[in-house]
Amino acid sequence: MTEIDVSDIQGFALRGYNFPFARYLLLELLDLKAAQRFVGHVVSHITTGVKWDSGKPASTVNIAFTHPGLIQLGLPEETLLSFPVEFQQGMKARGEILGDTGKDAPERWDAVWDGDRVHVWLGVNGRSQEALDHRCSEMQRIMxxxxxxxxxxxxxxxxxxxxxxxxxxxxxxxxxxxxxxxFKGAQRDCVPGQGKLTKDGRWEALATGEFLLGYADESGELPVAPIPHLLARNGTFMAYRKMHQNVATFRRYLDEQAKRYAPGTKEQLAAKFLGRWRDGTPLELSPDRPDPSIVKDPNRNTDFTYGADPAGARCPLGAHIRRANPRDSFGFNGELVNRRRIMRRGMTYGAYVPEGEPVNDKDERGIVFMALNASLFRQFEFVQQQWIQYGNDARQGNDNDLLTGNHGGKGRFVVQGTTDPRNPPFICGALPDFVELRGGDYFFMPGLTALHMMAAGTVDPR
Ligand code: HEM
Known part of the structure; x- marks a missing residue:
């Protein structure tokens, strides 16, 4: 069994907290000594991976740095240059790879992302709005x-x-x-559907090094990491993306297409887009109707594969969840996919508008998408470039992901369906853009030992 030192790992890297309120503070670091002092003070607030035996705390705090942030913190040149190149370059410079062009291009992002001023991400979660405000005031006081x-x-x-x-x-x-x-060491038994497939069809946890630096990954090697080893160990990388959702456009488009989708239903079409019914029931497990008993059961709600549905009869080949985690779709018992997994820590922002009520695309509304992994290049960037923005692996040609892809009114989504009239083949054309990127960057989320070293100015690559 893999032992990991949970007290040295930021809790956010181990689990989703499921708090109802969050605030992501984007900071600029100032004078070197003062910036080190700031990190030194914040360290004592960091929520680690230690289990909450006496219940959830009122709030949590986690911290991560962009490459310009690490420069500002005075890390030695040799260390700075030892970080993976995609992290050094940052998200903006990777725009062509990520498909962040057109409506997703940096020129259209929130002004905070102009230049390289964002050095730090402070992620604060609260069980209540008051607890969140209180913790954020504490962070402001430290600043x-x-x-x-x-x-x-x-x-x-x-x-x-x-x-x-x-x-x-x-x-x-x-x-x-x-x-x-x-993944191994993350302190919970592997839930069916969440790890990797074994040869006899069971699920087991992935190697720790797929998500944390300093441990062996699925290839049995240590992931590429900065030097010294102590700086990297127990750290991880995060892709942070603020994704605006055009809810009015989505609802209008679904309504229009549903009129043509007879004898299928609107909710069935919505499920085909994603791969799950809107209540969460996976199409692979219940293709004809939502089944709340599956949704409720953690041992069933992610326990499915696509191998028995090679033509997309139940779940379309291009459905969002099938693209983003194709499981065994590409054969080899899912082994090609095990090195492309990401941990998601998303949270919605903006007011929710119930179905049937007037809604527009202009209001601030969307998801703060955060993906954690040991290698941004091999995991997040690959998923985004190959599976979200391109369809070849899913045998969808140039068609990209209906929900999040860059369509510009020209996209296409194919429901393969069957010869059963209740599950008709169907093509959605002229896809508009349902999601627009409003900014983001790549962050390094160090372990606690590393944070102390950064605060003390003792990071030494030799
Ligand atoms: C506004 C943007 C997005 C929305 C509304 C969205 C929505 C969803 C929903 C509703 C699910 C199903 C719930 C679940 O299986 O946990 C899901 C799953 C998932 N999404 Fe997204 N998503 C968005 C962006 C992205 C992006 C950009 C990526 C990757 C680069 C991504 C990767 C995934 C993955 C890996 C899963 C889990 C699939 C599985 O394990 O079966 N999503 N998403």
Missing amino acids: DETKGARLLYAQDASAVFIDGQPTTKEHFGYTDGFGNPD
């Missing part, structure tokens, strides 16, 4: 007292509340938050 950092932008986020209760819905009406990879 003021140390004079080491300045708040550039505060991105509020929260769960979608329905009837006063927090839910795991996102703005298009789908239930989110099921699929997340299990």
